[in-house]
Amino acid sequence: EDQVTQSPEALRLQEGESSSLNCSYTVSGLRGLFWYRQDPGKGPEFLFTLYSAGEEKEKERLKATLTKKESFLHITAPKPEDSATYLCAVPVYNQGGKLIFGQGTELSVKP
Amino acid sequence: SQTIHQWPATLVQPVGSPLSLECTVEGTSNPNLYWYRQAAGRGLQLLFYSVGIGQISSEVPQNLSASRPQDRQFILSSKKLLLSDSGFYLCAWSVLNLGRRASYEQYFGPGTRLTVT
Numbered sequence: 001e002d003q004v005t006q007s008p009e010a011l012r013l014q015e016g017e018s019s020s021l022n023c024s025y026t027v028s029g030l031r032g033l034f035w036y037r038q039d040p041g042k043g044p045e046f047l048f049t050l051y052s053a054g055e056e057k058e059k060e061r062l063k064a065t066l067t068k069k070e071s072f073l074h075i076t077a078p079k080p081e082d083s084a085t086y087l088c089a090v091p092v093y094n095q096g097g098k099l100i101f102g103q104g105t106e107l108s109v110k111p
Numbered sequence: 112s113q114t115i116h117q118w119p120a121t122l123v124q125p126v127g128s129p130l131s132l133e134c135t136v137e138g139t140s141n142p143n144l145y146w147y148r149q150a151a152g153r154g155l156q157l158l159f160y161s162v163g164i165g166q167i168s169s170e171v172p173q174n175l176s177a178s179r180p181q182d183r184q185f186i187l188s189s190k191k192l193l194l195s196d197s198g199f200y201l202c203a204w205s206v207l208n209l210g211r212r213a214s215y216e217q218y219f220g221p222g223t224r225l226t227v228t
Contacts, residue, residue, distance in 0.1 A: 032215055043201050043219035044155075087155070091215035097143045097162075097205045098170075099217055101155045 002027045002092055006102035013078055013109050021073040021105045023088035033071050034099070035064050036087040044087055078109045113138035117202050117220040124227055130175075130189040132223050134202030137183065142204040144185040145217060146177055149199040161185060197227045 003026045013019055025033065032051050036044035048057040050066040057064045061082060063074045073086055085106045089099040114137045124130060136142050146158040157170045159177035167177050174193050178186045185202060203217040 034216055036219075041199075041222070041224070043203075043222045046216055046218055049214075049216055089217075097207050097215045097217070098145075098157060098160060099215065103154050 002090070002100050004088060004090055004100050004102040006086075006088060006105050008105060009103065010106045011108070013075075013107070015079055015109055015111050016077045018074070018076045018078070020075070021086055021107070022070060023073070023102055024070040025088075025090050026069075027090050027092070027100075029093055031091045031093065033066055034089045035071070035073055036089065038085045038087060038104070047086075075107070078107075080109045080111050083107055083109045113204070113218065115202060115204055115218060115220040117200075117223050119223060120221065121224045122226070124192050124225065126194055126227055127191045130187070130192050130196070130225070132187040132200055132202075132225075134185040134187075134220055135183055136204045139183070139204065139206055141182060142206050144179060145203040145205075146185065146187050147201040147203065149201060149222075150197075155201065158187070192227045194227050197225055199224050 005024045007022045032049050034049050035047040037047055038044040048064045050064055053066055053068045055066050061076050061078060065072045085104045087101055087104045089101045092098045092100060116135050118133055143162050145160045147155045148158055149155050159167055159169055161167050161179045164179055164182055175189050200223045202220040205217045
């Protein structure tokens with residue numbers, strides 16, 4: 001069964017303290033892995049797509065990497081404005097583009 | 112550029128009342144459309160998706176229904192709301208590109224916060 005698991009559930013960092021979020025997946029044939037950012041009371045905002053093991057994408061202080069079993073979202077020298085819930089998702093084969101989402105990691109960055 | 116709208120932004124409804132949430136997409140044609148619910152916590156539960164006008168797939172049997180009367184319009188409805196229908200409802204769109212590198216990204220609207228009292 002296709003499955004996506006994120007860890008940790010919550011992460012508290014001091015401003016400038018780098019860390020990583022994990023997304024483990026089990027799918028029958030990966031067709032992309034997506035990262036989203038969600039602020040409280042808002043819809044998820046698309047960040048990255050990764051397609052194959054070894055691929056990396058960067059945006060400001062965020063870097064997403066992908067292996068055959070998991071993806072990492074590395075946050076370098078975070079700022080308070082990086083506080084949000086980060087979600088990862090993978091598509092299910094041949095089901096109209098349906099995505100399976102992880103439960104998310106709630107990141108809090110304190111000044 | 113593409114834009115997705117949802118309304119209303121917030122809604123408070125009594126148990127047993129009807130519901131109609133609307134989602135519209137601009138700037139794209141023949142999108143796939145999706146309705147999600149996000150209850151307490153962070154998980155997104157897919158409720159319905161549509162690959163075309165009048166084509167609706169239901170993921171979870173429940174008190175809700177969906178319709179797609181126009182290419183870029185998606186409506187979520189209920190005849191009688193339950194307390195358990197409270198939550199944050201999100202609409203999303205995607206345009207599948209099944210070329211050499213298929214594209215499945217979904218883009219979300221701002222959401223509707225529904226409270227059933």
